[in-house]
Amino acid sequence: MATFNLKINGKESQVDVDPSTPMLWVLRDHLNLVGTKYGCGIAQCGACTVHLDGTATRSCMLTVSMVGNSEITTIEGLSDTGDHPVQKAWVEVDVPQCGYCQAGQIMTASAFLEKNPNPSDEEIEMAMNGNICRCGTYTRIKKAVKLAAESKQA
Amino acid sequence: MDQINNSIGRRAFLRNSSLASGGLILGFSWLNSCKPKVVAAEEVVALEMPKTWSELNSYIKIGDNGVVTLIAPNPEFGSNVKTSLPMILAEELDIDWEMVIIEQANFHPEKYDRQFTGGSQGIRRGWPGLRVAGATARQMLLTAAAQQWGVAISELTTENGIVYHKASGQEIGYGELAVLAQGIEVPEDVPLKEIKDFKIVGHSKKNVDTKNIVTGKPLFAMDHKEDGMLIAMIAHPPFGKKIKSLDGSTAKSMPGIKDVFTITTLQDDYERNGFDTTTHTELAVVVGNSTWEVMQAKKALQMELENISDSEFVMNGWGGKSTVKVPAGLESSENHLKKMEEMGRKKATVLRKDGNPEKAFAEADKILERTYTAPFLAHNCMEPVNCFANVTADEAVLYAPIQAPEMITGTIAARIGLPAEKIHINLSRMGGGFGQRAYGHHLVEAAAISQKVNAPIKMVYTREDDMTYGIYRPTYTATYRAALDKDNNLIGFHVKGGGIPEHPVAANRFPAGAIDNYLAEGWALESNITIGAFRAPRSNFIAGAEQAFLDELAETMGKDPIDFRLEMLERAITKPVGENNDYEAERYAGVLKLVREKSGWDNSSPSGIFKGVSAYFCHNSYVAQVLELSMDGDMPKMEKVTAAIDCGVVINPDFASNMAEGGIVDGIGNAMFGEMSFKEGVPDHKNFDTYRMIRHTEAPKSIDVHFVESEVDPTGMGEPPFPPVFGAVANALYKATGRRFTKQPFITDKPPLVG
Known part of the structure; x- marks a missing residue:
């Protein structure tokens, strides 16, 4: 110890x-x-x-x-009240099904967007490839990451 | 009113009748005793809590300020029942969704009917009773208003939680009426809304838990903690083995470890129900202070194993009482495949026969034959198996990821020697279920461990324990044959399917009913590898096999694959063969026509894009899909999937789309990569480093979901979108490569897809 x-x-x-x-x-x-x-x-x-x-x-x-x-x-x-752009985008797109993997997805996405604020679809897929979602919410995750990127640009 | 209505109706109002003389429930003390609470929708600002609540029935409580608590009866594993079932209540109650608090029910069979999430039945079975529960409560509020104002109920209307008497210009909120309504006799045969008047059902509402999920709130049993709680982990042998002896002395001496022992969860003579599936009735257990310490000690366990002998147990399931044989032996996938090939050549049990298929095949000018196989699959829910239990002399309190609490309570009660009503199961949100969490062995294990160590414990499986435990999707095979005459007309059809340890054939589904000479056969082999429901059991294999075969058959006959299916369905509509056809041919054809239109099927594909179509009916819903892929070297890239779905009334459209998208991604993943194999009883895959799950880059770039507009009673969405996509992948791959893929996972189909 x-x-x-x-x-x-x-x-x-x-x-x-x-x-x-x-x-x-x-x-x-x-x-x-x-x-x-x-x-x-x-x-x-x-x-x-x-x-x-x-x-x-x-x-x-x-x-x-x-x-x-x-x-x-x-x-x-990640935020005080759940209002980080990535969290907000997740709610807006209503990404989660079971929800178990989503904190990990959000943490990967939020770190990625800090480094690459304006990513292409392919860059998002590659960045998120280490996070498994057994429910298969990948298309929504991609949509939410894009939405978060757009809202951060705005 | 049908039986389901009456059953739910009676249960729902039990609470109400006992309260009729008891008056109000105090708001805050009551609320504090009920957790977890979740504020509705995406609102950041919590609703102001009322001072008092009036409970109109076991699903509905109305606060004096008009805030309404709706109870979500079914356990939630990601299919949105926690949101969509209360939407049905809210619709008939006629309230403002923004004024709703959703509360997850605990397991309470006297108050709630069928707290079972599985079989895509949550919405279908909940629909009639929840409508009645909502409408009856509304009627009580109307009666209270009518009495208050001295007018007839027929002169009153409701909207968004307010009762109006338009003639006099009076209005009163449900919050004020609820106290009065509570004492009113429960009416019977209340009117239900017209579907065209729905304002909540059919209008997308956000998942009520999303905000809590994205902020990391403790929603899962894995997150549950109590003072004095210890962590327990188990170790189990491979298949065909059992524990001979356990030396836990080293483990027990390690830091933080409280105890090491073996535990028997079910006695050999215990008469099991259909959900008492358990691979090992004896397990090694380590109990200690923290997860990491227990994980380390678990590695130090010295377990001596021995081979199991042939055994049997009595199972009293939905199909009646039967004796299940568990053969001894160390099984390997290689041997499974050999045995399945042998069985495929032998006579099997006839499941359905129409006309004279033998004659048709004897007289055929051409016979098309193709054999399909698929391996065992592990569920791999992202939340590994776990359960919290605190068993004391008087009661047992559990927090559990469990789809079917009603099926395990009796078993827990028998094991720990408490009456069933003293077993309190809190229905934690599940980190996936997919059928695996219908089997509650983990609840029995956790309760037995807590009782043994006389402390609250959380039992946690490692990913390896979870993946190698069993309760898998079975391995299956099916051989399809079609007889064609000299003019290329289809004159006979034969499917023979088998598996370990069950066959996958749904003999009365399409194309049964569309062919004069039809034969379906099935066979099964015993195994000591345990199996269980896995998202659309049996359909998850047979749909893909059948739809790949129909694709090849259409090509052989020189027909467009959608035209061919529609012609067969037309036959099933106009002149069906047989009487037990388990599908509605019109609705089946409907989704095919819709997917043809929405996918642009009849347009020529852009260069490098290859399309495959598939359609299937299971779990009461109809789904057709067109999958488009491109090839990146040897590897397919899933470009787009268009889905057309008929599940009757769609309760929560955006989430229903989410379910379809997930089912499609999951189906592509399992078709391409999913495989559990064995050597000498030992699973080859123990974790995600070698058990390949679909990932972001392998998912379709877009998924486009369309629903058939319908006023038919709603059916489920958890399973139906999953099975057909296996066929769509195979059929698109054929277009891309010129080769029929018949052996799942397709990534290993020989010659390998890649390489």
Whole structure:
């Protein structure tokens, strides 16, 4: 066990866990931030995506000891009231079916749009390719990412 | 009123009659006891809560300020029942959707009828009773207003939660009337709205949970936490094996670990119901403080395994009581395929026979024959199997992803020795279901573990535990044969289908009824690999096989594939063969005509675009699809899918489209990539690194969904859009490559698609 000081969603948090613990479980079990989801545990599905200094990162394979001073943003910290352009676009397009993968999709999309604010359809598909949606909402996800990009341009 | 109405009606008003003398329920204390609550629609600002609520029946509570709480009775796994079922209530109650709060019901069989999400039956079975529940409550409000004003009910109208007496210019809100309405005797035979007057049903409403989903709220059982809760994980053997002994000493000594043990979930002589499917009745269990610690300890378990012996158990399912045999042996996919080929050559059970098919084939000038196969499939819901349970001496409280709570309560009760009414199941939002979550073994396991450790626990399967557990879509095969005379007329049709451990043939569906000489046969082989419902059971294979065969048959006969189907359907309309045809040929033809128009089927395709058509009827709805693809080297790119659907009245059109889009993407994914295979009882795929799921770049660039305008009672959308797309993919691939794809997944069909 070791103590880690973490910067999550703009706040300082302290946890006492084994250094090999993935951030996914630190968030879910120790910090009560359960919006980040467990899907595969091997960085294949993207359900656990968070931002690590703004970069979309799979928290299931990011151990707490690797985080250091980096800042983590989870779905709970993406906006105060759910009004991030990507969240708003998701509501507008009414993307989710079961909803389990969508926090991960949104975290991937929001980091992507920061780097590429005006993407083509192909760029969106490639950027989102690491996030599986078993319900098959891909066409709506693409639509929502485009809508978010447009609203950020406006 | 039919029986369903009466049943729902009676249950709905049980609460009301007991309240008739009891008066009001206090608003805030009552609200606090009921969670989770979700504010309607996409409103950011929460509705102002009323001070008091009046409960008109078990689905409807009206606040003194006009806010209305509607109860969503069915568990939600992504098909929108939490939004669309209350829309039906709201329509007949005649209220403003913006004034609605939706509350997810817990499992409560006395208050709610059929809290089962599956079989695409939620809307179809909920529709009549929920209309009556809404209309009856409205009638009680009208009666209260009539009494208040001393006028006849016939002089009153309602709109958006307000009762009007136009003659005198008076009006009064439901909020004020609800207290009075509550005491009024429940009327019978209330009028229902005309469909043309609908203002909510048929008008797209946003999913009531979307805002909570996109902000990461704890909606899922996986997210549930309570003070003192421990984490439990299980380990299970491969197929054909069981636990001989468990050495948990190393695991138990690891940090954070409380206990390690084996647990028996069902006794061998327990008479199972049809949803008591379980692969292993004995599991190894690790219980500890946190998920990661338990995951590590689980790896340190020393399990000695032994081969199972032949066994059997009694299952009392919907089809009656039967003995299910579980053969010993370590099964492999290679052997499955060999056995299926052998079985395909043997005589099988005749499921339906019209005319004289033997004679037709004997006299045929030409016979077209084609065999199709598909592998087992894992459900792979994004939320792995899990369940929270807190079993005490007096009661059991569960939070569970479960499609069919009514089917598992008795089993939990029997296992932990509490009466069924002491088992309280909270219906958490499910991170997918697709049939897998109809089988509640995880609830029994969680309850048994909680009882054993005498603490609240959340049992979590790893992805590997989930994917290798079983309850798969079976592996199937079907051989289709068509007899043609010298003029290329179709004179006989034969389908023989089989599978492990069930056959996929729906003998009374199209093209039965459209062909004079018709034979359908089926066979099945036993297995110790467990199977269960998987989005459109049986149809999810047979539709694709049949529609690929009809495509080839049309080509052999020199006909356009849509013309050919329409000709056959015309025969089924004008002079049907047999009496048990399980489809309406007019509606079947209707979706084909609509998809022809909307897809521009008759227009020539742009260069490099290849089209395939498919149509199927299952789970009471009709779906036709045209899929267009291009080739990028050896790999197809799905360009566009146009779908035409007849599901009667469409409750929530935009979400119904979402369901069709998802079913199409899911179908393309499973047709192209889906496969679970085995070696010596061990599943070859354990996680998404090797179990290939469809991804963004492989989905169609666009999906265009059209609904047949209809006033027919609504039917489901969860399953029907899924099965036909397998055929549309195969038929478009044929156009692109000149080769008939018959072996799923198509990516591995030999010679390989890619390579």
